[in-house]
Amino acid sequence: xxxxxxxxxxxxxxxxxxxxxxxxxxxxxxxxxxxxxxxxxxxxxxxxxxxxxxxxxxxxxxxxxxxxxxxxxxxxxxxxxxxxxxxxxxxxxxxxxxxxxxxxxxxxxxxxxxxxxxxxxxxxxxxxxxxxxxxxxxxxxxxxxxx
Amino acid sequence: xxxxxxxxxxxxxxxxxxxxxxxxxxxxxxxxxxxxxxxxxxxxxxxxxxxxxxxxxxxxxxxxxxxxxxxxxxxxxxxxxxxxxxxxxxxxxxxxxxxxxxxxxxxxxxxxxxxxxxxxxxxxxxxxxxxxxxxxxxxxxxxxxxxxxxxxxxxxxxx
Numbered sequence: 001x002x003x004x005x006x007x008x009x010x011x012x013x014x015x016x017x018x019x020x021x022x023x024x025x026x027x028x029x030x031x032x033x034x035x036x037x038x039x040x041x042x043x044x045x046x047x048x049x050x051x052x053x054x055x056x057x058x059x060x061x062x063x064x065x066x067x068x069x070x071x072x073x074x075x076x077x078x079x080x081x082x083x084x085x086x087x088x089x090x091x092x093x094x095x096x097x098x099x100x101x102x103x104x105x106x107x108x109x110x111x112x113x114x115x116x117x118x119x120x121x122x123x124x125x126x127x128x129x130x131x132x133x134x135x136x137x138x139x140x141x142x143x144x145x146x147x
Numbered sequence: 148x149x150x151x152x153x154x155x156x157x158x159x160x161x162x163x164x165x166x167x168x169x170x171x172x173x174x175x176x177x178x179x180x181x182x183x184x185x186x187x188x189x190x191x192x193x194x195x196x197x198x199x200x201x202x203x204x205x206x207x208x209x210x211x212x213x214x215x216x217x218x219x220x221x222x223x224x225x226x227x228x229x230x231x232x233x234x235x236x237x238x239x240x241x242x243x244x245x246x247x248x249x250x251x252x253x254x255x256x257x258x259x260x261x262x263x264x265x266x267x268x269x270x271x272x273x274x275x276x277x278x279x280x281x282x283x284x285x286x287x288x289x290x291x292x293x294x295x296x297x298x299x300x301x302x303x304x305x306x
Contacts, residue, residue, distance in 0.1 A: 032171070032178050036187060037271075040264025047183035055171045055178055060163030067159055076155020083156070101217055101235060 003143045010140050013133035014068040017081050020126060021065035027108025028058035038105025042091050043098075060084070078134045085127040092120040184267060184287055192280035193270050195287045198296055201255055204284075209252030213244075215265040216258050216290075218304065226257070226293050227301040234258075234265035237272050248273070254282055260289035 001009075028035040036054035039045065045053060061084065067077030088106070095102060096116045103109075104119035171177040179186035185195050196204070204210040205228075212229035214221050221231040230244045248254055254273065258266040266285045273283055286292070294300065 029170070030176075032174075032176055033187060033190070036178060037264040037268050040184070040267070043259075043263060048181055050183055051178045051186065052180055055180070056164045056167040059167030059170065060160055063159050063163035063166065067155070073155040073159060075152030076157075076159050079152045079156045080159050103235070 006136060006140045006143060010136035013136060017130055017133060018065040018068035021061045024107050025058045025061035031109050034109025035105060038109055041102035042095050044091060078137055081130045082134055085123060085130055089123050089127060092116055092123055096120050188285055193283045193285060196255060196284045198288055198292050201286050204253055211247060211251040211254050213254055213256045215256050215269040222304045224300040224302050227299055232269055234268040255284045255286050257286035257289040260291040
């Protein structure tokens with residue numbers, strides 16, 4: 001794969017990831033109480049920490065998405081996207097393993113979100129996609145450095 | 148790339164956290180940072196009740212208990228007399244219990260205790276259906292709190 005192709009594939013991949021994260025973050029930012037309810041459904045965090053997570057997580061997703069979209073701090077944005085998707089996979093995986101019948105809340109509260117199993121598989125695809133884009137970024141930087 | 152990326156990522160997390168806190172402070176929808184379920188309920192105008200209060204109110208006429216868990220969990224065991232109104236199947240289940248709920252002077256909703264959110268969700272949905280805040284309460288300790296006090300449990304499916 002040439003430098004130009006790598007550059008464009010990496011760029012399109014970043015924009016795709018940015019769209020996913022923005023699409024996920026905005027409804028949660030607009031309804032923090034609803035997202036807090038969704039977080040409690042996972043029965044994973046102490047109740048006292050739920051509000052803090054509901055306040056901070058959507059904004060971290062949104063800032064990461066902006067980094068991916070603009071290319072400013074793109075490596076950080078890609079690492080953050082991978083890390084967040086890994087965390088979501090862990091949360092969904094434990095909910096699936098425990099047989100919790102909950103809305104995943106992935107793209108906002110009460111939006112007919114997918115079941116836990118479906119959300120887990122969807123997140124797995126997103127994670128593989130994000131890993132691929134990170135690899136492309138590495139290849140792009142190596143090509144640019146002439147290595 | 149990795150070191151630079153990690154530093155950038157930490158910067159993005161810090162920026163996101165700062166924006167989140169700022170937005171939460173300025174927004175009318177902002178959540179209290181601490182206090183968990185109790186604080187969220189207070190924000191909605193719904194009060195939390197303790198086990199002693201639940202027992203007191205159950206002796207008063209017009210009090211109805213609502214179990215917000217799934218029908219399967221409800222069938223395995225619930226507080227005697229509680230109606231099942233699952234958060235995930237609220238719309239189909241509501242008409243079956245609507246008449247009794249509309250006649251209640253106090254509706255106490257519970258689920259699986261501290262970390263479950265379905266009682267909050269059902270309380271919010273009842274608010275949306277026009278139930279006054281003063282007629283709604285959430286029993287935060289839920290079924291585990293009831294069982295810890297060695298109070299009786301009823302099993303079987305709902306109506």
